[in-house]
Amino acid sequence: MAQANSIKAFLGQTGQIFRFAGRFFNQVFKPRYEVAEFFRQCYIIGYRSMPLIGLTGFIMGLVITMQLRPSMVSYGVESQLPAIIGIAMVREIAPVITALIFAGKIGSSIGAELGSMKVSEQIDAMKVSGTNPFKYLVVTRVLATTLMLPILTILSDAISLYGSYIGVNISGNISFNLFWTQIFNNLAYYDVIPAFIKTFFFGFAVGIIGCFKGYTTQKGTAGVGRSANSAVVISSIMIFILDLLAVQITELLGFN
């Protein structure tokens, strides 16, 4: 009985999220366009996330390289390290890890902000002020997350590969030019493009789930905490599901 209720609740919530996403597509192309708020959200969501994404990217590149290097040395393929790290980072590690960090930072922040606005009647105040709160709050944030995550992923790719270059040079010696030449010589368009495209979907998922959880917050301030938390959990699961789908689709299309 409890399991049946859980399944029912899960399906109900999934349906509500899809309906919410449908409402987004219904509103996104209709005027009035909240351009100023969209750019403000791009600044908050994109620009202000750069230090965190940059730092985690650097550490990620450095650590993975340092962990991988001894095995590569023992197999005598140390020279292939930049190529392997480059492909792994660009195709999978940087997009997914960046999206997960993004979900933690931005998904929770959107869930908590909109949730707090909901319970303190600020969303109602917007309606009374002649503003469509869905357009002003949801459409702008979802567009910003969708467009900013790919940019942050490119940043993360670059910084993590730089971290990797430092990692290689801690125990070995490779010139900056040779390191990057090896990476670019081994990267193909089908490594870069599908990985880049899937980050738009990751960004959309983080935005729409964060907004959904915040916009539908109930039960006062306790509900705000729950919204922030579940926005991160659901977004993170969604990122893995979308990644799985992306890998299947790229394989079906012959990009692997």
Next chain:
Amino acid sequence: MMPAVSNKSERDRGQPKETVLKIRHLYKSFGENHVLIDFNMDLYRGENVVVLGKSGSGKSVLIKCIIGLIKPDKGMVEMFGKSIPKLNDAELDQVMARVGFLFQSNALYDSMTIRENLEFPLRRHMLDITQKEVNTIVMEALKDVGLSHTVDLMPAELSGGMRKRIALARTLILRPDIILYDEPTTGLDPVTAKEIIGLMLDIQKKYNTSSIIISHDMNCLRLTGDRVIVLMNGTNHVTGTYQEIINHEDPAVKEFFE
């Protein structure tokens, strides 16, 4: 069937006043909870009507039905001659520009300064307004509530009473014809509550606004109400002036004044 309405000013002048809001046979339920059952009222220009009722009696639901935040199940809400539930979004925006709503929680935007809070409704309704005009209107609204010095502060930096006054300034910014007050003095100390009541009366005098005041604060009721509606069992149980209400024989009404 409308209950008998006695209006002090109307009786005094002996001539009908302009009706700005008309509610007829309003019903609203949430599942099995029937909150409004055949509620009726009129609001005249320049008049203050206080809606009195116990907690959970549907006062806030009523005010939200009036402003279009909650859709009634049945009945008519007519403002300035236009039926609110039948309006599309654009038409509703036009009507709402003439209505101010003071939320119980103030509903100030946490992420915006006081200036931005006050500018927000102006920017939404007056698209071709210049920055200079915006500044003038914002400062005038803040002056009305005596808080010009807070213009660049954040809402979190203000006391409860100051936040209420800023919310009132935001309500006034578009010079509304009708102001809806949802529990304007709840949670305030008696001195601040008295200041807010004074401001409400000043505003009405200055701009000739009509108001619906949801309250169970007897001081607010006595000082502001031209008419009082006692909301009970989802309907307008008794309507009358303050004096008529306090002298009413109904034990349920008497309970409020004991």
